[in-house]
Amino acid sequence: MIRVAKNKDKIKILNFCKNTFSWGDYIEYVWDFWLSEDYLFVFDKKSPVGICHAFYSKDQVWIEGIRIDPNFRRQKIASKLVMHAESIGQKKNASFSHMLIDTQNSSSIEMAQSLNYEIFQTWNFYSLLPRINLNHKIKYAESICPKFFTHYVKSWRWLPIDDSTLSQLCENKKIIQSSGFDTDSIAIFTDSEHFDNTLIVTLFPGSKNSVLEIFSFLQNYAIKKKYERIQILTKDLLPTFDSLEHKLSFYLMKKSLINLN
Template identity: 60%
Template sequence: MIRNAKLSDKHQVLKFCQNTFSWGDYVEHVWDFWITEDSLFVYEKQLPVGICHAFFSKNQLWIEGIRVDTNFRKQKIASELVKHVESIGKKDNVLFSFMLIDAENSVSLSMAKSLEYTIFQTWKFYSLEPEKNSNFNIIFANSLNDHLCTHYVKSWRWIPIDSTIISELSKQNKIIQSKIDDKTSTAILSDSEHFENTLIVTLFSSSEKTASQIILFLQNYAIQNNYNRIQILTKENLQNLKSLEHKLSFHLLRKNLD
């Protein structure tokens, strides 16, 4: 009943992936990428009625895009898809499985809890408007606090940080910091792989002053590099600014697979 997705599944799947959220869904925009990346699975009952995509990085499994046709809900289809992906991870000696769920999505959180996932961290999503700015206190860094910065967000996947990734990000000037009054805030920049002209920022904030300096830099950086959208993911509450809008809060859930 669970198999790898095919190109021909797209039309049927998108039928039940149109109104997942109040604003719609993003599956139609990433389907072709997911097919190419592989590990896109379909739950079939004559026709596809559920999907789930998996992304593997080092010792970690990332689960995303769990969708079930409304006519087939409450049949544990989502749970079966997750278990299927986990079984693949276990065969490959993956140690951890992660997924991201809206903090207000009680149904999905209950499903994750039933599969022994626990809340690892809570993250907030802010949108920021590009804007021309100057006079910000920013440096490009070549190191990170590995106790604070364990993951960074790349195309809405929390990727574990290691020395190789730090080196690559540093060479590309993708690690920025602001230091004021012995407080340091750090941001990691990445381009969305699925949406054009979208800058995704993982922000580790230690003070309002340093975070605001990074925000000013990001707005100007976006203008200079032709980004239309800035998406900030952070564990901290950011100060209210006219061009900064809190969109959603998410729980990052984790499960040990060993």
């Protein structure tokens, strides 16, 4: 009943995804990417009634895009799709599985907890408008100690951070830090692989003033590089800043895949 998605499934699946949220859904924009990445799973009952995508990286399974046809909910289809993704992760020797759930989505939280996922961290999503802003003291980081960070966000996937990842990000000038404050702020930024002209920022705030310096840099950087939107993900609540808007809060859910059998 669970199989790999085919391109001919697209129309049927998008039909039951279009009203997922009050504003619609994003599946239509990522479908082709997920199909090309493989591991886009379909629950089939003579026609597709559920989907789930999994992304496997290093020691982790990232589970995303769980969608169930409203006519087939409460049949544990989502749970079966997640367990299928986990089983492949175990074969790839992944130790952990993660997923992101809106803190207000009680049914998805309940589903995840029934599969022994726990709330690992709470993250906040902010948007920031690009603007010309030269008022900042920011430098590109040359080296960062990984012990203070567990994950960074790339295309809305929380990926594990280690020494080699940080070294590569520093080399590519993707990590910035404030300079001259008692507690500096650090930000990792990447291009969205699925949405055009979108800068995705993982922010690790220090002092309030150092965070404001980061905001100013990001606004100006986005103007220079012609980004249309800045998306900031952070575990902290951020200080007030012109055009900064808090959108949603999410739970980063975590499950150990070791010794499941």
